[in-house]
């Protein structure tokens with residue numbers, strides 16, 4: 001696999017980053033994941049815009065224009081012959097001479113890394129067909145989840161708790177309400193209304209979320225942006241998640257309770273269909 005690191009396209013074994021890089025030492029960096037379907041990047045402008053916002057929130061500039069980033073994405077997809085999969089992009093505050101809590105001086109070169117992951121059949125896996133199960137875990141993350149930082153230990157631990165419980169994923173709960181999934185946004189459907197948490201510092205503003213809510217409204221579905229509880233999810237007609245890599249994926253079990261019929265519901269199926277249609 002060819003990866004991109006600070007200006008060069010190199011075989012992955014040859015890519016090098018300093019041990020002093022703040023991304024490595026302090027999770028001082030931002031990332032984006034853009035999916036690739038049929039060789040085509042899905043919603044790149046959305047990911048580029050969120051990258052800029054995230055960087056801005058932690059006082060970092062864009063490492064280059066969005067257009068140049070798009071070229072890098074396309075170049076890497078072509079070099080690695082990616083049909084279905086994703087492009088991972090990470091920008092960190094870079095490589096000061098020594099470890100220090102204070103940021104390095106302005107103008108210190110950032111680290112920019114991109115790599116691809118090939119995922120044949122990304123859009124037609126078992127999860128979409130059968131739905132997934134989730135458990136709830138306390139949301140122990142920091143207070144700025146709207147910033148897509150590479151600080152992913154809490155969601156990794158949530159994912160491991162799910163695996164240990166025999167479930168597919170975890171929904172994180174704070175003050176009695178679901179914030180989001182370990183790496184996705186969470187939704188329920190009750191009496192024809194789609195409910196998903198309102199944007200704020202408690203969750204990441206998913207690029208897939210924005211697209212799916214737009215499609216839902218265009219299809220005259222009712223959307224309620226508000227917090228919901230695990231109990232509501234268990235009593236809902238349907239539940240689902242969205243993210244760049246899962247698109248729209250039905251949730252059929254929440255903390256051991258069957259949601260609705262236990263099968264992927266019509267709203268989730270319809271939204272997935274529309275989303276994939278529009279993305280291809």
Ligand code: PDD
Nearest residue numbers: 033183184185204206207208209243244
């Ligand atoms: N995760 N919420 C969290 C905490 C996420 O990590 C993600 C994405 C989302 C969905 O955002 P989007 O629709 O823009 O992908 C919501 C990516 C896919 C990841 O970490 O791999």
